[in-house]
Each structure stands twice: as C-alpha cells, then as structure tokens.
Amino acid sequence: MKHVTIVVPDCRVNVNTIGGAYDILCRANEYWKQAGHPSLLTIEIAGFVPEVRSHNGYLSIRPADIRTIRHTDLVLIPAVLGGYEEAVQQNQELLDWIRLQYKCGAEVASMCSGGFLLAATGLLQNRACSIHWNKTEEFERMFPGITIATGKIITHENGIYTNGGAYSFLNLVLYLVEILFDRSVAIFCSKVFQIDVERITQSPFTIFQVQKEHDDELIRDAQTYIEEHLDTRISFEKLAVHLAVSRRNFDRRFIRATGNTPVEYLQRVKIEAAKKELERGRKTIFEVMMDVGYTDDKTFRDVFRKITGLSPADYRNRYNKERISV
Structure with a gap:
C-alpha cells in the first residue's frame, strides 16, 4: 500500500489540479481493485490550512491536517495562481515538510506553477524541470540556478517530477498512474478521462512572447x-x-x-x-x-x-x- 499526499499550500491555488489528481488516482485504484488486486493507494488531501477556495469562491476543499501524516510515499504540489514570491514566504512550514518527506524516501511531483514551491524547497538544484511556457521568465528570475527543460511536458529525475503546466497536469497524473500501477491502468484512465496519453511537448501550444522587459x-x-x-x-x-x-x-x-x-x-x-x-x-x-x-x-x-x-x-x-x- 502506498500513501499519496496532495498538499494544499497557504495561498491561491488551482483547485482543479487538486481535484483532478485526486479523481484520477482514485479511479485508477478502483480499476486496479476491480481487476482482482488489493488496493494499492491511500490518497489524502492535506495542508496546514483549514480550507482552500477556488479563485471565484465557488469551490472549496477542507484538507486534512498534514501534521498527522508522519510518512507518505508521493507528494503532489498543486498549481499556484500567481504571487509566487509571497507563496514561497507563506509556506515555509509546508516546504520544510516536503523536504523532510523526500529525505525519508518520498517522491515529489509539482503540477504546473506548483514548480515554484518545489523549486523553493531546494530539491530541483542540479536538475532540469518543466514549467508552463509563459512562466519561464519569472521562474528564471526567482531561481536562476535551475535549468528549465524547455518545451517538455514532464521531467522525472531521482524521484522528482515536474509538469509543464495548465491542464497538462493530467498528463503528469497519467504518467504517475503508469508508474504506480501499470500501462494498462494508465490507458484505461486516459480513455475514461479522455486525456491524450502521448502528449510529450508543450511546443505546439507555446505563444512566443516578445522579450522586451529589459532596460536596453x-x-x-x-x-x-x-x-x-x-x-x-x-x-x-x-x-x-x-x-x-x-x-x-x-x-x-x-x-x-x-x-x-x-x-x-x-x-x-x-x-x-x-x-x-x-x-x-x-x-x-x-x-x-x-x-x-x-x-x-x-x-x-x-x-x-x-x-x-x-x-x-x-x-x-x-x-x-x-x-x-x-
């Protein structure tokens, strides 16, 4: 049995990345059990905050208290909706918790701009990472020592996963499903949730931004x-x-x-x-x-x-x- 923790930071987050990851992982586990296997996953949504709401206030999630989770096998960091420097400052306790879990053997994955929080843990040093194509300049400014894997949807190195952004977080979750279960479960989920399982690059979706935010x-x-x-x-x-x-x-x-x-x-x-x-x-x-x-x-x-x-x-x-x- 593996334990998965979808963390809830103390900042504005894309609750769709939390709910989407939770739904796919639960469905994968149900399909696995229906095939005659014992349950493989326990999935929790947890944080240091009592509640998180969507940006329009219509959806809310009440996470479990993350302090009760002593050990997890996989940490998922959801997308952050702007204010990245403030988000890093407000979530030092959560970043410490993520670092400790990785040190104790957990794998860590960031969805879209959750990569800003992952980078702030220091776990991306000397590794390449994916980030949404329109967040690269801000990411490079905040974390100049981290290499961006330009155009990639997913990176995976030494138990650290990153994702290129927006709704391609679904591709990251499918990728994790294949690792946690097997290829057949990933294909099943791709069909049920209608996700293109073969997407590997952001390049067709990139809009070139004329780079004029400089003083020359x-x-x-x-x-x-x-x-x-x-x-x-x-x-x-x-x-x-x-x-x-x-x-x-x-x-x-x-x-x-x-x-x-x-x-x-x-x-x-x-x-x-x-x-x-x-x-x-x-x-x-x-x-x-x-x-x-x-x-x-x-x-x-x-x-x-x-x-x-x-x-x-x-x-x-x-x-x-x-x-x-x-």
Whole structure:
C-alpha cells in the first residue's frame, strides 16, 4: 500500500489540479481493485490550512491536517495562481515538510506553477524541470540556478517530477498512474478521462512572447526593426552598424537582454507570425512562408518543426478554424 499526499499550500491555488489528481488516482485504484488486486493507494488531501477556495469562491476543499501524516510515499504540489514570491514566504512550514518527506524516501511531483514551491524547497538544484511556457521568465528570475527543460511536458529525475503546466497536469497524473500501477491502468484512465496519453511537448501550444522587459533601449530598437521587417532579408551586420555598435557587442547585448541570439529571435518571431496566418487564414503554406520572409521551403519547414514540434501542414490541420469545422 502506498500513501499519496496532495498538499494544499497557504495561498491561491488551482483547485482543479487538486481535484483532478485526486479523481484520477482514485479511479485508477478502483480499476486496479476491480481487476482482482488489493488496493494499492491511500490518497489524502492535506495542508496546514483549514480550507482552500477556488479563485471565484465557488469551490472549496477542507484538507486534512498534514501534521498527522508522519510518512507518505508521493507528494503532489498543486498549481499556484500567481504571487509566487509571497507563496514561497507563506509556506515555509509546508516546504520544510516536503523536504523532510523526500529525505525519508518520498517522491515529489509539482503540477504546473506548483514548480515554484518545489523549486523553493531546494530539491530541483542540479536538475532540469518543466514549467508552463509563459512562466519561464519569472521562474528564471526567482531561481536562476535551475535549468528549465524547455518545451517538455514532464521531467522525472531521482524521484522528482515536474509538469509543464495548465491542464497538462493530467498528463503528469497519467504518467504517475503508469508508474504506480501499470500501462494498462494508465490507458484505461486516459480513455475514461479522455486525456491524450502521448502528449510529450508543450511546443505546439507555446505563444512566443516578445522579450522586451529589459532596460536596453538599443536592443528594443533592434527587436522593433526585426518585427517590422519580417518579409525582408535582415543583415545583422548592417543592423549593428545602423545602431552604431559592433556586431560582437550587439550579439552579446541581445542575448543578455532577451535570452536568444538575434538569429533565434528572428526565427521565433517569423514562426509566430506564420502560426497566426495558418490559424486564421486561407493562404497556402507557400504564401505564408513568403509572407514571413522565407524563400526556401525546406528551411522554413525545418525551422517551423524545430520550434513548434509540428510541420506547417500538421499545425494548420490542427488549428485552422476552416479545416476544423469541415
């Protein structure tokens, strides 16, 4: 028998991640018992707070007192709804409890932005982790020593699990079901809860955020120039001269300000524009390619797949409104 604790932090949390994880694990255990096996899991929702409510106040959970749990085999940390620094400060007692459980042999998994609390325990040091694609900048600012496994839905290393975010926490729970039970139980749960069991990357869902939250005015000017000239061939040598800076210094400042090289930034801006065209328009892939400044079909497709994980045709088939409604 294994004991699972879904912790309830003292802050605003996504109660859906708590309830969703609880429902799937309970259903997996029931299916296991129906197949003639003894019960495998005891699942508790516990914390140092008497109650947690959803952000709109309609749902509430009354967790058990976590101080009564001496030992658990798996700790699940739910998603936190913003205010991450304050959440870390308010939950030091819970973070100590999680550290102690891991030291005593428990495994620990974070769902979506629960990764901020997991990182604050220190258990992610020297490990890669997943976090929602639109939380990476804030995560890197708070925890600069932790490597983000960009694009990954799930990471698993030495009993520590992290999840890329939003409702992909369901994929993490299925992953844990397969480890706790077996593949057949995970597949059963994927069918019952209608979860795509094969999702492994966030890339198709990522929306590129133009990285302008920095203080380098020269680089902001360069970013604006790139965004306004997507359909032309940009020479970064000439752009550096135009901005009165050496190419080497330009590259160094660009990376420091945005986290990307100028070429990487250009590619990501072009592909984001191409994605929007493929989602909403009736243009051919060739027309979209030309609109964003690519003239070589193979290069465009290779860069598109590298960034999104899908070919332009697959992306259009998945997200284009006209095709979806056919």
